[in-house]
Amino acid sequence: MEYVLTAESLSKQYKNFKALNDFSIHVPKGSIYGFIGKNGAGKTTLIRLVCGLQSPTSGSYALYGVPNTDSGIARSRRRMGAVVETPSIYTDMTAEDNLKEQFRIIGLPSFDDIPVLLDLVGLSDTGKKKAKHFSLGMKQRLGIAIALAGSPDFLILDEPVNGLDPQGIIEMRELILKLNRERGITFLISSHILDELSRLATHYGFIDSGHMIREISAADLDAACRKCVRVQVSDIHALTRVLDEMHMDYNIFSDTMADIFAKVNISQLAIALADQGCDIISVSEREESLESYYVNLIGGGKHNE
């Protein structure tokens, strides 16, 4: 698999606080990579390092295979765009002037693409309105337009839907999907709004305390989160024997409980278990969401947000 961004043993220390600790990441080309973690987990720190705003304390990362220690990293960065925390826009300029400024910084010879970009992010009718008078959603979209100015094929968005109203969230989601499908842009999206991320992401990375806990594709996550029937019984061995005889997928996770990944005829199961001298204590149908997967993975009880 071809990766746009990889990192190995990456660490970043601020005085006595280790923001990233032996961190690794693998962002596949063409993916929408949902980067999930609680506040202070190290999401923005990684983004700052990748964007060249800060240097790692140890370890390394590579953009398009070019390590950060290589002088060619600046050339690799020209292929990416980013909106880090707040959109980076001159608030006393119009949307068009902001894009002109970015075109000059990049060194693009003409401003011909500016109307196309403004149209793409839905800001073509803002005229002489200065960015300071824009809504948060408009500012976010202008930030994305600026990040798109150099026609990047990798876009990093740090909390892109934070503070947006429902309409703004929908527009942002549609824009990201459009850019990913039509232009093949790879996205790294950091967020803790999991429901929103689950509508977009093709891959996930879960970070906690500066460490990557797990990287998983959306397909694998769907498989892990599939619908199941949770059964609590008096004899788990009897249950496994019965389920094996019925050729059903299951997962045992305690001395009395198991998840069965199949459509279960409760009457047949109860009769079969009764034959084995096993009682059913409880049965519940459940479906694991991205949120519950995340909570199970990180450990909801130890959060201190």
Next chain:
Amino acid sequence: MSRLLSADLARLRKSIFFKLCVIGMFLFGIYMKVMDYVSCTQYGFTVSLFSMLTIYMFVLVFMIPAFVSLFVGAEYSDGTIRNKLIIGHTRLSIYLSNLITGVAAALIFTAAYLIAGLAVGIPLCGVSEANYRELVSLFLLSIVTMTAIASLSTLIGMLCQSRAVTAVVNILAVLFLLVMSIYVSARLNEPEYYQSITTMTDDGSIQDVAEEKNPTYLRGTERKVYEFFNEFIPTSQAVAITQGSVSDYSSVARMAGYSAGIAVVSTAVGIFVFRRKDIK
């Protein structure tokens, strides 16, 4: 760096504060020349085209730090410095581009004052004979002094990520240097002797009959140190330029050398620290 410079100069042209400063300097140039003409004709003095022409430096001592604070500070407050770093511009280029833009702005402010002063002064005063060597020396010194002030302001602006803090620190630094300049100048201008006894003669006139050594008069090494600071501090140089006369050309050369040194050292320190700085 040319791309960054092009972007920064384009932003300069769009800046409302920059436009206000240019207009302000233009009006100030007209005002000073008209007032000079009015006061000279009122008291019967010869009107000179070149008097009051270097007073712009005293205004720029405050205007440059204020402008640089807002211009460079916007890079941090709006977060736009990230756009430059993300697409791969080096920190050296970003720093130098901001510095050059600050110096360019200071030169434009100067030009606005001079154009206004000459536009009003030539019809009012005519083109009179003048010590052009002195004028050119002061003008060249003012450019180096402006560069030093812009370099110090850029240093603070690039290392401090809060626009408000940058503005406060820059203005306080200028005020501190100005107070220091006034103190140094006052100590150097103290008389070596002062009259201790004043008598009235028979015809009623007042006569000083004895002179006494001033104990606070600076002598020896101490005087040399004060003289050094009087030439070294950019605000002292600004005061000297504002006065519009040169008593010693070697002193002007030394002042220019000191300012050039301040500009080079502050820029080198600024770039060194900025390259290692974590940007949020």
